Amino acid sequence: MSHSSTPAAAPRARRLTRPRWRDPRLLIGAVLVLVSLVATTTLVRAVAETTRVWAAAEDLVPGGELTADSFVPIEVKLPASEGEYIPADSHIEPGTTVRAVVGTGELIPVSSLVALSDLSGRVVSVDVSSALPAAVASGSRVDVWATDARAAEVEAPTVILEGADVLSVDRGGGDFASPGAARIEVYVPDGRIGEVIRALASGHHISVVVVPDGHSAGGAEAEPTEVVP
Numbered sequence: 001m002s003h004s005s006t007p008a009a010a011p012r013a014r015r016l017t018r019p020r021w022r023d024p025r026l027l028i029g030a031v032l033v034l035v036s037l038v039a040t041t042t043l044v045r046a047v048a049e050t051t052r053v054w055a056a057a058e059d060l061v062p063g064g065e066l067t068a069d070s071f072v073p074i075e076v077k078l079p080a081s082e083g084e085y086i087p088a089d090s091h092i093e094p095g096t097t098v099r100a101v102v103g104t105g106e107l108i109p110v111s112s113l114v115a116l117s118d119l120s121g122r123v124v125s126v127d128v129s130s131a132l133p134a135a136v137a138s139g140s141r142v143d144v145w146a147t148d149a150r151a152a153e154v155e156a157p158t159v160i161l162e163g164a165d166v167l168s169v170d171r172g173g174g175d176f177a178s179p180g181a182a183r184i185e186v187y188v189p190d191g192r193i194g195e196v197i198r199a200l201a202s203g204h205h206i207s208v209v210v211v212p213d214g215h216s217a218g219g220a221e222a223e224p225t226e227v228v229p
Contacts (some may be wrong), residue, residue: 050075052088053107060102061140061165063123063187065116066092076107084109101139101165114138121189124168124196129205132182140166142186142210144196146204160199161192163211186207 007194057072073088085107087091097119098112126144144161164186171182188196199206 034135048076054086054088055107056102056104058175059104060098061101061139061167062119062121063189064097068097086110103139119185122193123159123185123189124184124204125183128182128184128208130207132208133210136169136208138166138168139146143167143209143211145207146199149205150203160195161186161188164188
């Protein structure tokens with residue numbers, strides 16, 4: 001007895017179909033890629049973002065009028081304290097000075113600016129009787145001592161100024177160590193002006209002592225990234 005057999009039909013291979021834009025998986029993937037790109041771009045911009053503010057081009061001292069040459073623009077990162085410093089596109093009014101010393105290269109706080117007419121002190125010229133220390137310069141701080149040299153016995157010196165800010169120094173063009181050859185301009189608070197003028201007028205022997213770290217009164221902690229001349 002013979003049996004006829006017919007071969008079993010081979011299974012048809014499924015044809016690959018292109019993904020459609022309406023496929024939820026494709027849409028979710030595209031959204032994730034887009035979000036990642038936006039987040040990366042935002043992060044890079046935030047890290048690289050800087051603020052352009054004014055820094056001191058020279059030592060700024062109370063009583064010294066600020067000019068266009070007193071500032072230099074600088075790019076810094078100020079994420080939390082941007083409003084505390086002066087934007088480089090700001091205009092400084094004539095007759096403006098600082099309340100405390102701002103050293104060369106330091107950022108200038110908005111709170112440090114004051115009109116010369118509102119400053120509680122004056123600039124006084126002081127002739128120095130003894131050798132002037134070489135470290136005395138514009139922007140440094142000094143103690144000024146006075147001794148009554150006319151007394152029969154030399155009296156103990158007294159401090160007539162403590163931590164006075166120096167605006168300028170004139171060493172006389174010769175040997176700066178020669179007595180009487182130097183003159184400094186210092187900022188004197190209102191309450192001490194009378195005592196200083198009295199000591200100078202009565203011919204007291206004037207000596208100057210440098211205060212260490214003369215720039216400790218001002219400055220900022222921000223690290224500059226680029227100086228733009």
